[in-house]
Amino acid sequence: xxxxxxxxxxxxxxxxxxxxxxxxxxxxxxxxxxxxxxxxxxxxxxxxxxxxxxxxxxxxxxxxxxxxxxxxxxxxxxxxxxxxxxxxxxxxxxxxxxxxxxxxxxxxxxxxxxxxxxxxxxxxxxxxxxxxxxxxxxxxxxxxxxxxxxxxxxxxxxxxxxxxxxxxxxxxxxxxxxxxxxxxxxxxxxxxxxxxxxxxxxxxxxxxxxxxxxxxxxxxxxxxxxxxxxxxxxxxxxxxxxxxxxxxxxxxxxxxxxxxxxxxxxxxxxxxxxxxxxxxxxxxxxxxxxxxxxxxxxxxxxxxxxxxxxxxxxxxxxxxxxxxxxxxxxxxxxxxxxxxxxxxxxxxxxxxxxxxxxxxxxxxxxxxxxxxxxxxxxxxxxxxx
Numbered sequence: 379x380x381x382x383x384x385x386x387x388x389x390x391x392x393x394x395x396x397x398x399x400x401x402x403x404x405x406x407x408x409x410x411x412x413x414x415x416x417x418x419x420x421x422x423x424x425x426x427x428x429x430x431x432x433x434x435x436x437x438x439x440x441x442x443x444x445x446x447x448x449x450x451x452x453x454x455x456x457x458x459x460x461x462x463x464x465x466x467x468x469x470x471x472x473x474x475x476x477x478x479x480x481x482x483x484x485x486x487x488x489x490x491x492x493x494x495x496x497x498x499x500x501x502x503x504x505x506x507x508x509x510x511x512x513x514x515x516x517x518x519x520x521x522x523x524x525x526x527x528x529x530x531x532x533x534x535x536x537x538x539x540x541x542x543x544x545x546x547x548x549x550x551x552x553x554x555x556x557x558x559x560x561x562x563x564x565x566x567x568x569x570x571x572x573x574x575x576x577x578x579x580x581x582x583x584x585x586x587x588x589x590x591x592x593x594x595x596x597x598x599x600x601x602x603x604x605x606x607x608x609x610x611x612x613x614x615x616x617x618x619x620x621x622x623x624x625x626x627x628x629x630x631x632x633x634x635x636x637x638x639x640x641x642x643x644x645x646x647x648x649x650x651x652x653x654x655x656x657x658x659x660x661x662x663x664x665x666x667x668x669x670x671x672x673x674x675x676x677x678x679x680x681x682x683x684x685x686x687x688x689x690x691x692x693x694x695x696x697x698x699x700x701x702x703x704x705x706x707x708x709x710x711x712x713x714x715x716x717x718x719x720x721x722x723x724x725x726x727x728x729x730x731x732x733x734x735x736x737x738x739x740x741x742x743x744x745x746x747x748x749x750x751x752x753x754x755x756x757x758x759x760x761x762x763x
Contacts, residue, residue, distance in 0.1 A: 386447065386627030389737065394707060395625070396736045399439050402702040403510030406436050410517040423545055430546060433518050434495030436511070438695035439702060441489045444482055446696050448624045452486065455675060455684040456636040463638065464605060465491045468541075468548045470597060470641070473607040474582055474662060475553035477619045480609050483632050487607070488549060490689035498541055499551040500589060521550075527588060534592050542600035550601075552593070554585035554655060577656055581666035585659045587652040594644060594651055604639040608662055610669045635665065635675045637684060 385391055410432055418425040444450035473484055488494040503522040505512045516522075521537045523530050541548055557563060559582065567583040570576075576584055610633045611619045617628045624630070644654050661681065668678035676683040717725045 392625065393733055393737050394703065395443070396739065397710065397733070398699070398703045398706045400510065400736060400739070401706045402439065403436055403514070406432050407510060407513045407517075410514065414517050426544055427546075429517060430495040433497075433514060434694075435698055435702075436514050437485060437494050437497065438489060438698045440482065441485050441494060442695040442699040444479065444624050444630075445486055445489065445691055446699075448627045449629055450483070450486065450624070451629060451631040452483070452689070453631060453633045454487075454636070454687055454689060455634070456687055457638070457684055458687055460605075460636070460638040461491065461687070461689070463603065464636075465493060466547055467603065468544070468601045469550070470593075470601050470604045471549055471551045471607055472604060472658070473551060473553055474559070474609060474666070475555050475557070476559040476581075477609065477611060478621050479619050479624060482621075482624070483609055483634065484551065484607060487634065487636070487689070489695055490692060492692070493547050493549055496544060496546055496548045497551065498548060500553075523589070530589065531592050534589060535596060538593055538596040542597060552590060554587075554590055554659070555583035556586045557583070559583055577660045577663075579659060579663045581663050581670070582659055585655050587655050590655050591648050591651045594641075594646075598641060598646075602641055604641055604644070606635075606637055606639060606658070606662070608635045608665050608675065609633070610666060610675075612673065613670065633669065633675070635684060 410429060413425055413428060413432075417428070471484070473480065477483075485494060485497065488497050498518065498520055499515075500521045500523055501515065503524045506516040506520075506522050519537060519540060521534060521541075523533070538550075541550060563583055564580075568578050571578045571584045611630065612633070615631065617623055617630050619630050619632070645651050661679070664679040665675045665681055668681075669675050672678060675681065714726075714729055717729055
């Protein structure tokens with residue numbers, strides 16, 4: 379095992395990453411707060427322009443970990459003609475929600491196409507109270523869902539009308555399954571689908587259609603395309619797609635298929651849009667089944683084969699992360715050395731304890747991403763309706 383491999387698995391590196399992200403995140407949140415209350419009431423346009431860079435500075439530190447630390451390998455299938463449209467235009471993204479790091483893989487695609495700072499998504503309302511990332515999402519105008527349909531419908535209507543007017547390319551992600559895939563949730567989903575006479579899926583949960591259908595009228599004329607993003611990892615890969623393995627620098631290969639669907643292909647009536655989404659997830663399920671059986675999205679799915687392309691890594695996330703690591707950790711190291719040389723056991727103990735608490739907090743955050751810790755939402759037939 380080389381020196382770099384040893385360093386990547388060291389707890390010291392965890393602490394440095396944790397201190398850098400937490401401290402820089404709070405600094406970024408502070409400036410976001412100032413801009414939100416001090417600038418946004420006077421110029422929404424200028425606020426969004428500046429906040430794009432603040433969000434990017436935060437998000438790209440997370441993208442750095444798989445991009446540069448573990449060198450996550452992405453095998454991407456996508457029409458090259460669609461890449462430029464993906465970069466330039468507002469877009470609506472549908473993605474499966476099966477893995478701990480699926481959101482990171484989506485962010486890497488956005489990073490390599492230069493749109494990471496304007497990534498939006500539908501997320502649980504409780505997340506807006508989580509320091510750093512949750513606060514950043516609040517200032518970035520994410521769509522926060524309460525799982526109370528009357529309230530959620532109003533939020534969706536208001537927020538999408540706001541988001542489609544963003545000055546730069548914006549992406550809005552919907553994981554229509556509503557929760558992360560587990561065997562228990564799949565069983566409940568299949569029972570519900572059978573009762574409701576819906577397609578029975580084996581590799582996805584039955585999609586929830588309300589949010590998707592409610593969003594469409596406010597996107598038409600503003601967002602021209604839906605991009606389906608199907609993500610798979612090989613089940614026989616000895617290195618599993620977990621955040622812990624990514625942080626330890628273990629190399630993982632992700633397989634992603636992205637195809638563009640003109641929004642006009644989705645029926646305008648509610649029933650037609652619901653049927654379209656269910657049929658679309660049948661197609662996604664065939665692709666997942668084909669990949670599981672053959673290692674190829676297209677061989678057994680009947681889906682036309684897309685070309686394999688390469689999106690090059692950009693140095694932006696690397697430079698940004700190094701910048702924050704130096705700005706944050708250099709002063710901390712300086713004061714720790716001064717405390718150590720002063721001979722004050724009390725002050726040194728306080729400093730060491732603070733670092734240890736940061737390490738525990740980081741471990742807690744990693745634990746929250748584990749599939750075993752995912753929400754129980756979706757395990758009850760009533761909640762699937």
